[in-house]
Amino acid sequence: MGSIRFENAGKTYGSGPGAFQALQNVTLDVTEKEFVAIVGPSGCGKTTCLRMVAGFEPVSSGRVMVNGQDVVAPGPDRAVVFQQFALFPWKTVAENIEFGLRNKGLPKGERKSLVEGALQLMGLESHASAFPHQLSGGMQQRVAIARAYVLDPAVLLMDEPFGALDAQTRVVMQEELVRLARVQPRTVLFITHGVEEAVYLADRVAIMTKRPGRIKEVVDVRAIREAEKWDDLERIEDVMDTESFIHLRTHIWKSLREEKGASK
Amino acid sequence: MQNLSLSPGRATALALISLALFLAFWFVIPASGLVSEQFLPGPVAVVERVVQLISQPFAGATLPEHLLSSLGRFLGGFLLAALIGVPLGLMMGWFPTMDAIAAPLLDGLRFIAPIAWVPFAALWFGTGIGGPIMIIFAGAFPPCVINAWQGARCVDIRLIEAAKMLGTSNFGMITRVIMPASIPSIIAGLRISAGLGWQSLVGAELIVASTGVGFMMVQAQANIAASTVVAGMVSIGLVGLIIDILLRRLERAVTQGKQA
Numbered sequence: 001m002g003s004i005r006f007e008n009a010g011k012t013y014g015s016g017p018g019a020f021q022a023l024q025n026v027t028l029d030v031t032e033k034e035f036v037a038i039v040g041p042s043g044c045g046k047t048t049c050l051r052m053v054a055g056f057e058p059v060s061s062g063r064v065m066v067n068g069q070d071v072v073a074p075g076p077d078r079a080v081v082f083q084q085f086a087l088f089p090w091k092t093v094a095e096n097i098e099f100g101l102r103n104k105g106l107p108k109g110e111r112k113s114l115v116e117g118a119l120q121l122m123g124l125e126s127h128a129s130a131f132p133h134q135l136s137g138g139m140q141q142r143v144a145i146a147r148a149y150v151l152d153p154a155v156l157l158m159d160e161p162f163g164a165l166d167a168q169t170r171v172v173m174q175e176e177l178v179r180l181a182r183v184q185p186r187t188v189l190f191i192t193h194g195v196e197e198a199v200y201l202a203d204r205v206a207i208m209t210k211r212p213g214r215i216k217e218v219v220d221v222r223a224i225r226e227a228e229k230w231d232d233l234e235r236i237e238d239v240m241d242t243e244s245f246i247h248l249r250t251h252i253w254k255s256l257r258e259e260k261g262a263s264k
Numbered sequence: 265m266q267n268l269s270l271s272p273g274r275a276t277a278l279a280l281i282s283l284a285l286f287l288a289f290w291f292v293i294p295a296s297g298l299v300s301e302q303f304l305p306g307p308v309a310v311v312e313r314v315v316q317l318i319s320q321p322f323a324g325a326t327l328p329e330h331l332l333s334s335l336g337r338f339l340g341g342f343l344l345a346a347l348i349g350v351p352l353g354l355m356m357g358w359f360p361t362m363d364a365i366a367a368p369l370l371d372g373l374r375f376i377a378p379i380a381w382v383p384f385a386a387l388w389f390g391t392g393i394g395g396p397i398m399i400i401f402a403g404a405f406p407p408c409v410i411n412a413w414q415g416a417r418c419v420d421i422r423l424i425e426a427a428k429m430l431g432t433s434n435f436g437m438i439t440r441v442i443m444p445a446s447i448p449s450i451i452a453g454l455r456i457s458a459g460l461g462w463q464s465l466v467g468a469e470l471i472v473a474s475t476g477v478g479f480m481m482v483q484a485q486a487n488i489a490a491s492t493v494v495a496g497m498v499s500i501g502l503v504g505l506i507i508d509i510l511l512r513r514l515e516r517a518v519t520q521g522k523q524a
Binding site: 054055056073074075076078079080082084086087088090099100103104147151 | 420422423425426427428429430431432433436440441444445447
């Protein structure tokens, strides 16, 4: 089980006249096995939202909860996939995936079978003993996703995970993630500035205002995806060609555009 | 940084020229009679003396025996410094409280030259094995701590966050993240530490100890055997160079291995 709740969550850096308000009254619910993407203009604090759930930054006001419990510190129930992968360069692919399992104190045999399962899930079997720097960016991010998935976390936090990848690799990874979401559905909070990516991947898309960021609108994609049977289409470009997709994308674009205009 | 770099051949040629000039200078000064051979023996006399000392004992032992005894002390003090200094530095880099407690002490202590500890070393640990080891320790310890500390402070914050979200304990953080990430810095520190330790050792043996190259040199000085003193200097230089080359190899092997 896994749910995330932002309740009037705010974040201010510093104090006094030099204080910097990054987030203001963010309220959002992510329910069990739901995939929610947050989009927003750059600098709006969307990554800060994720970092508060991860436990990397405390909230300044309001609450951030996972499974009804206030977040106090980072932990393996909230696995993070970072934009810059953050793999341990001195460890092999398999050792990177095993890292969190060792912290859990699982016996060796169990760890081994879990790592093998994760390698297989992400198509990494032939790279198990490679070091991160020997892999392409896309492969490194697969390792990072496997490292997060193998922990069986309550929620999966993805911070612009495909932002550092080239366009072709990104498309492959997006399709892969949709496949994963169907095979092993999870509660996912996904941060991105890519509107198409958000509409393609998410059940709901939360749109943020410019700084100090708050959620201005939540768009339900899932109802339309299911009604229009996007899942029957094999490729991302086929989904992106449908009228329903274009309509949603344009709607979110316009909403974001207002924010960008307002910041000038 | 300079933007001109020498070709390897040219660099070697320049190094050889510089070495040759030095030897020529060394040769000419005593040979010309400017300084008496007794006060500055020429290179030929020193090489002869080194060869002699390899088989003939001086001050109770041959040169290799003196060197071996010095090396044993050096290893003792150096390993002790590394075994205590590196973990201490890593912990100071990870725990702010540890840093606050230890940093002011270390900052003061490291300016005291190892040789200044000689009276206490002799008093506390005697002039046998303990005293010299303490002096080497005093020389070799600071770079071990400082480099491990600096390595720990510079670990990529993203790796630390990744380890945190993977549920890593404080102990695991030090042994499985901070230490492996700091290896290049730690090894650079060990290199400096070995150099300083070897230097302080000879200083220590000049005063305490009854064997070792330093001891041999003091005895030679008392007997006005200048060529033996210089023979000792040359062997100290050569052994120091060998230690440094070995550690540099290790450094290169590690930094080239698994860097992203």
